[in-house]
């Protein structure tokens with residue numbers, strides 16, 4: 001009962017000192033909003049990458065070319081498919097392209113090998129000189145089935161440092177969607193033969209995709225390596241690690257930026273939660289003079305801070321939710337996703353987890369406590385006559 | 390030796406011996422607010438400290454109400470040395486035994502009249518309803534029931550004083566200390582305050598007040614004169 005009374009008084013204090021509470025809350029939101037938004041976007045991207053890796057093939061085979069991944073004959077796919085334990089193997093061509101000056105990815109696949117993570121929502125598979133584009137890309141460029149799309153397929157010359165692009169016009173035959181919003185905005189699917197012809201690769205492809213029966217990955221990889229010592233094999237785990245490490249590095253950049261911002265805002269909040277402190281000291285002196293124990297005063301102030309931190313974390317969470325879900329994370333997504341401007345041209349992947357919220361709350365609590373516990377403790381331990389002057 | 394003395398008396402309810410209060414000791418602006426004050430207060434009596442502004446009245450009754458510690462000397466209340474109390478014991482003592490009406494009232498601006506009265510009850514095991522009922526009872530007794538929900542800023546000086554008085558009485562203390570209870574109010578209101586103090590004294594409360602004018606001198610059982618921190622007559626002989 002006693003604790004409940006102190007709790008209600010704390011809640012009352014927050015409502016009564018509206019200006020002070022508001023300023024502290026604004027500070028908290030300013031600190032927590034970027035924190036929560038960034039973690040939500042980062043987690044969203046990480047989840048999508050994980051999905052695309054998990055839905056991807058078990059092995060990717062390329063050929064060693066001066067220590068890097070080089071082209072591999074398309075015919076190897078047939079050989080690999082004969083290995084015991086291989087479910088399916090097919091060649092593909094993957095390349096960087098430009099569409100209206102923006103970088104995108106071209107994926108050439110055999111006509112009957114569409115990844116299961118992509119689902120057609122309109123149209124047909126690509127015939128020669130046709131492409132299938134993602135929903136995001138179609139939306140951004142206002143493309144419909146039957147439209148023509150000019151794609152910069154590769155640089156054919158650099159004159160005076162200016163790259164000259166070879167362009168090719170494709171007809172759009174269909175539109176796909178995917179769980180990954182990043183995929184749908186920069187992936188273009190073409191027929192494998194078409195891609196091979198475009199890049200003049202003459203029966204070579206960029207890699208061979210291998211699906212393996214459960215538990216046979218190690219064996220199959222060993223068999224492939226035995227076929228030719230120059231084959232390079234990438235497993236799903238390696239691809240996964242590569243993706244995660246990439247995002248961790250981007251998260252690191254954010255962490256640095258955020259640390260700087262944080263270092264600037266902490267003194268601000270410390271000063272601000274001491275806002276109106278002389279009135280507070282007097283009030284505490286009165287409580288003490290009327291027989292309150294120091295620990296009762298501290299308990300009340302602690303409750304106040306818990307409430308402020310909770311409201312601060314909740315408001316930051318709500319704001320971040322609205323910012324990302326309704327406005328598509330302006331200015332935040334660009335920190336994490338390469339090659340987009342302040343306004344992302346696709347739905348920014350996002351995932352709100354309970355842990356970052358909990359962290360935000362703890363952070364807010366630590367900040368408000370740091371700003372108020374010492375002055376409160378001081379006011380509560382001097383003789384009340386002194387605190388009341 | 391002093392305690393067995395007739396002046397301090399066996400029936401001494403409060404007994405101060407050689408108390409000094411020095412503010413900012415050792416500093417350039419050191420102030421010696423009380424100088425070797427020795428006195429006794431009888432149980433259920435009305436004691437008045439009279440003296441000019443700055444003579445140390447507030448400081449002295451603050452010490453009697455365990456709001457602060459003397460720099461030197463001892464204060465015994467019912468034989469217990471309050472100057473040796475820990476901070477926790479001092480708070481508990483104030484809560485149970487002492488009602489204090491400050492010179493400047495010290496009401497909390499953001500709390501309504503009844504909430505101010507109920508502040509001492511917050512850390513106790515009482516519900517909101519019980520606290521409000523108790524506070525309203527006292528405000529009613531002091532003729533302020535229609536002002537219960539007003540903020541201090543909306544009350545007159547005399548009304549604020551009565552709120553402060555109600556707050557001092559809410560825990561039913563046996564020692565009531567009033568700092569300048571008559572300085573902010575007119576003669577008519579002084580009469581009603583005196584009447585109330587008379588009632589409280591009849592209930593057996595020990596009343597201690599300070600004043601710089603002579604309004605209360607007639608009503609007091611005992612008057613001590615304070616001059617620049619010293620008691621006249623010394624030792625508080627009548």
Ligand SMILES: Nc1ncnc2c1ncn2[C@@H]1O[C@H](COP(=O)(O)OP(=O)(O)OP(=O)(O)O)[C@@H](O)[C@H]1O
Pocket residue numbers: 386412413420421422440441442443444445446447448449492601
């Ligand atoms: N915390 C303090 N620090 C320094 N000096 C103080 C402090 N409190 C009181 N004093 C000084 O001690 C002396 C006595 O003060 P006190 O408030 O007890 O006087 P008072 O008799 O109550 O006066 P008044 O009638 O004006 O209320 C004054 O000179 C005052 O300036």
Ligand SMILES: [Mg+2]
Pocket residue numbers: 446447448492568
């Ligand atoms: Mg005074």
